[in-house]
Amino acid sequence: MFNIKDILETNRMITQNNLDVRTITMGISLRDCGHPDIKVTAQKVYDKITKKAEKLVQVGEELEMELGVPIINKRISVTPISMVGESCDSNDYVPLAKALDEAGKAVGVNFIGGFSALVDKGYTKGDKNLICSIPEALAVTDIVCSSVSVGSTKCGINMDAVAEMGRVIKMAAERTADRDAIGCAKLVVFCNAVPDNPFMAGAFHGVT
Incomplete structure (x- = not known):
């Protein structure tokens, strides 16, 4: 049984010491969303996220009420989009970033991560397309986050990717210069x- 001292201490931790659950993150696999037509892929991405995460925020809020501890952020991570987009006939993955952004906003999450590529073992077509799309994708979306893994202890460092990401960071900053270069923060x-x-x-789901 809890005594009054324990209850007051817990209350003080929340009201004065800012005790909280920083985030809950739902992982969603998009591996079955690939299609040669990027518009179809984007629609499948949107539909799956809005279906699977439909109640994510609601459940998070119910947990807050049940436990009495605030959950500050509700987030989603998805399969790296470089893999999802690889079956598409388009080299521009910005429509997929927009689909992520719209789906995330529809379900009410704070951020959605997974506009990502893992290139420490080398590039694929999808990886290159995604990396080229990052500056524009981050400029035209609000809650989409992007990441690129360029190396690992096991595989070494993809120095071509390191050089390319330096240029991508610079372009992302330039494309969002009117918003304090927010592209780089994502x-x-x-x-x-x-x-x-x-x-x-740097969130992504379902690989490694």
């Missing part, structure tokens, strides 16, 4: 990516 370039990383802005 982009992570890293080595030794955490498997199924849930952390924004």
